[in-house]
Amino acid sequence: MDMKSTAQKKSIALPLVISIIAISFSAIIVKWSNAPAAILSMYRMIFAAVFMLPFMLPRKKEFLSIQRRDWFFLCMSGFFLGLHFVLWFGSLKLTTVASSTIIIALQPMVSLLGGFLIFRERTTLPALLTMCAAIVGALMIGWGDIGHSQEAILGDILSFLSVIAV
Numbered sequence: 001m002d003m004k005s006t007a008q009k010k011s012i013a014l015p016l017v018i019s020i021i022a023i024s025f026s027a028i029i030v031k032w033s034n035a036p037a038a039i040l041s042m043y044r045m046i047f048a049a050v051f052m053l054p055f056m057l058p059r060k061k062e063f064l065s066i067q068r069r070d071w072f073f074l075c076m077s078g079f080f081l082g083l084h085f086v087l088w089f090g091s092l093k094l095t096t097v098a099s100s101t102i103i104i105a106l107q108p109m110v111s112l113l114g115g116f117l118i119f120r121e122r123t124t125l126p127a128l129l130t131m132c133a134a135i136v137g138a139l140m141i142g143w144g145d146i147g148h149s150q151e152a153i154l155g156d157i158l159s160f161l162s163v164i165a166v
Helices: 003-032 037-064 068-094 097-104 107-119 125-146 150-165
Strands: none
Touching: 003 068, 003 097, 037 068, 068 097, 068 150, 097 125, 097 150, 107 125, 107 150, 125 150
């Protein structure tokens, strides 16, 4: 192992640990908050933009050379990311953190299905079996929430819609 790769591993270790901790506690912090989901997601997007700004400034020329067509895709991806947070934070207000985050974990399944439907991408049998297991698990969670309240089911639906948005 050379000196450069050791320095690089050290340089990403702290931000990686901080980001894992932040992601791990984000749903709980949202659940504890009394603010509306739209306000929370707005702050989430603003803080992310502010924290990313120092990384963007050294690449100002690259940023300014983005083509009009790519601006459209950037804006649409930002819109859907914001929609994802509004829906997910809304789901956390209505259902349990466990239900919401497990449903959020269905995102790879939705990507796999979208890849097939839109781009005709093929996949393997083990991937399909894994997807079926994930669907069964999500249905079991939804079934369990039926006994809680209609709010919990609405929260599960919002969580799944946030998966589609992302």
